[in-house]
Amino acid sequence: xxxxxxxxxxxxxxxxxxxxxxxxxxxxxxxxxxxxxxxxxxxxxxxxxxxxxxxxxxxxxxxxxxxxxxxxxxxxxxxxxxxxxxxxxxxxxxxxxxxxxxxxxxxxxxxxxxxxxxxxxxxxxxxxxxxxxxxxxxxxxxxxxxxxxxxxxxxxxxxxxxxxxxxxxxxxxxxxxxxxxxxxxxxxxxxxxxxxxxxxxxxxxxxxxxxxxxxxxxxxxxxxxxxxxxxxxxxxxxxxxxxxxxxxxxxxxxxxxxxxxxxxxxxxxxxxxxxxxxxxxxxxxxxxxxxxxxxxxxxxxxxxxxxxxxxxxxxxxxxxxxxxxxxxxxxxxxxxxxxxxxxxxxxxxxxxxxxxxxxxxxxxxxxxxxxxxxxxxxxxxxxxxxxxxxxxxxxxxxxxxxxxxxxxxxxxxxxxxxxxxxx
DNA sequence: TCTGGGGTCCTAGGACCC
DNA sequence: TCTGGGGTCCTAGGACCC
Numbered sequence: 528x529x530x531x532x533x534x535x536x537x538x539x540x541x542x543x544x545x546x547x548x549x550x551x552x553x554x555x556x557x558x559x560x561x562x563x564x565x566x567x568x569x570x571x572x573x574x575x576x577x578x579x580x581x582x583x584x585x586x587x588x589x590x591x592x593x594x595x596x597x598x599x600x601x602x603x604x605x606x607x608x609x610x611x612x613x614x615x616x617x618x619x620x621x622x623x624x625x626x627x628x629x630x631x632x633x634x635x636x637x638x639x640x641x642x643x644x645x646x647x648x649x650x651x652x653x654x655x656x657x658x659x660x661x662x663x664x665x666x667x668x669x670x671x672x673x674x675x676x677x678x679x680x681x682x683x684x685x686x687x688x689x690x691x692x693x694x695x696x697x698x699x700x701x702x703x704x705x706x707x708x709x710x711x712x713x714x715x716x717x718x719x720x721x722x723x724x725x726x727x728x729x730x731x732x733x734x735x736x737x738x739x740x741x742x743x744x745x746x747x748x749x750x751x752x753x754x755x756x757x758x759x760x761x762x763x764x765x766x767x768x769x770x771x772x773x774x775x776x777x778x779x780x781x782x783x784x785x786x787x788x789x790x791x792x793x794x795x796x797x798x799x800x801x802x803x804x805x806x807x808x809x810x811x812x813x814x815x816x817x818x819x820x821x822x823x824x825x826x827x828x829x830x831x832x833x834x835x836x837x838x839x840x841x842x843x844x845x846x847x848x849x850x851x852x853x854x855x856x857x858x859x860x861x862x863x864x865x866x867x868x869x870x871x872x873x874x875x876x877x878x879x880x881x882x883x884x885x886x887x888x889x890x891x892x893x894x895x896x897x898x899x900x901x902x903x904x905x906x907x908x909x910x911x912x913x914x915x916x917x918x919x920x921x922x923x924x925x926x927x928x929x930x931x932x933x934x935x936x937x938x939x940x941x942x943x944x945x946x947x948x949x950x
Numbered sequence: 951t952c953t954g955g956g957g958t959c960c961t962a963g964g965a966c967c968c
Numbered sequence: 969t970c971t972g973g974g975g976t977c978c979t980a981g982g983a984c985c986c
Contacts, residue, residue, distance in 0.1 A: 565954070577972095583952040599954085626986045744960065746984075773956055780951095822953065842979050923968090925954035958985075966977075 528634040528665055528692070531672040532615055532653075533609075535660045535680065537628035538566035541595050541607045544658050545939045545947050553594040560777050561598055561931045570594075595800060598935040606940045610657045618649050623762045631669055633762040639692075646688045665690040668699070670758045671754035673710040674700050674728065701729035701754065711750035716743065723929060752871055768875075769808065772797035775869020779931050781820070782865050788817070789852060793921035795870040796851040797800050800844045803872060803903065809840040811874025813847055815854040818867040826864075833857035839893075840876055847872070848919050879947065910943065 534540060538556040543549045551942050552568035557563065566573075576585050581862040589596060608627045615622050621633035633656045634642060646663045653661050653741035664676025671691050676701050679689035691697045695802055702889050707717030731739075740748040748938060749759035772793040782788055792815055814834040833854040837846060850925035851870050903917045915922075 560952095560954065563952050574965080579953090580955040586952095629986075711984070717985060744983095746960065767958085769957090771957070775955065777954065820953095867954090958983100958986090960983080961981090963979090965976100965978085968974090 529669050529672040530634055531676045532630050533662050533676045534628035536566055536568050538604055539568040539602050540659050540937055551879055553782050555594055556599055568614045585713040596934050598932040600936050602941045604937040609757045611653055611659055616652050631762050634861045643690055649686050663688045668753040668758050670710050674704050701732055704728040704732045707821050769869045772799050772803050772872045773869055777867040785859050787946055790922055792851050792855045792866055793848050793919055796848040797844045798868050799872050800842045800847040803842040809842045809877050809878055810872035812836045812838045813850040814849050814871040815858050817865050817868050819863055820866045829863045
């Protein structure tokens with residue numbers, strides 16, 4: 528059996544940890560740029576505000592209903608996530624951290640009779656030690672555990688833990704689950720399946736396997752197997768080696784000038800390389816992409832990108848920035864109103880296994896660049912430094928493309944300056 | 951006026967190999 | 969008239985996840 532531990536309304540719950548006065552109050556959390564609703568407390572779900580709704584469209588409803596609105600605070604959510612995950616690891620080492628708010632546990636070592644009570648304890652401990660509420664679903668495959676977790680959330684009589692261990696329970700849960708809510712069935716397949724009269728997970732599970740394989744490829748076939756109780760996915764306790772690293776932003780206003788784009792791209796290049804260095808990795812290629820308004824059919828044709836290989840794999844901000852700016856010049860089209868831009872790093876490898884460049888002109892110079900980078904990182908991470916105190920000159924501190932983030936809560940757990948005070 | 955960011959996997963088609 | 973068989977690698981696009 529597998530368990531899925533799923534935090535309830537995770538970001539909204541995080542906002543309540545240091546604001547107990549918000550317990551029972553309606554809360555939403557907005558995406559970067561305060562663009563969309565990406566988390567809702569139960570009270571807001573009850574108001575009928577959909578997931579992903581553009582803020583400007585639901586602003587009036589939220590305000591008249593007295594909903595508390597937060598910009599996203601990833602420093603807080605990331606840290607709270609780590610605390611929840613640590614508690615789960617204390618129950619079993621066979622854990623896969625699937626996302627910021629979800630983890631699978633391989634229960635093969637657990638005695639079947641004790642699973643429910645142990646999961647109840649886990650749930651209670653997480654609540655007690657972090658104040659984050661979770662739901663736990665248990666099933667013979669990961670996909671069924673996902674469905675069980677949804678049932679645990681929706682059916683209040685289950686008190687947060689749902690185990691699907693018998694055919695009758697599984698069938699009943701499948702019949703209550705819309706096919707589009709199944710893990711692996713997204714928007715596109717949901718539409719096509721519905722058009723063919725398949726509306727619940729049970730309808731889908733009852734299709735002929737050859738038909739599913741033919742129409743939906745191997746991914747669809749795996750989902751079908753998992754719904755029918757055959758394991759297609761295991762618990763991956765080793766995190767995958769990362770294959771790419773992206774830093775990107777939508778602009779609050781469109782940007783057409785190459786100089787402004789340069790500042791943005793230099794910032795993204797720095798962010799992405801910084802993240803890579805933290806994971807002791809280096810990149811082989813740098814891609815810059817420029818996107819026009821994605822809600823305008825005609826504008827999408829103006830999207831462009833360019834990829835350039837680094838001379839030798841690197842995560843050095845200066846190197847990556849230089850490369851990214853060159854790629855920008857290639858991708859840039861004059862006169863286009865860009866809405867979003869970003870830098871992706873590909874061909875990643877670990878720093879340790881680095882192959883030196885056979886044609887390197889000056890290994891000594893590369894060494895010095897490396898040491899400089901270490902010194903800069905050290906300065907910037909010192910407790911007294913403001914964010915990015917030392918940075919590449921191509922960036923600028925204040926620009927009009929920067930993010931809107933007007934309603935962010937304090938970084939209670941990761942910044943000394945923003946520590947909660949009891950008075 | 952306004953619409954997130956960061957990922958992975960699969961497939962089809964083209965170019966290439968012997 | 970007729971034109972092999974078996975591969976790999978790369979890329980773009982589409983689908984999915986949170």
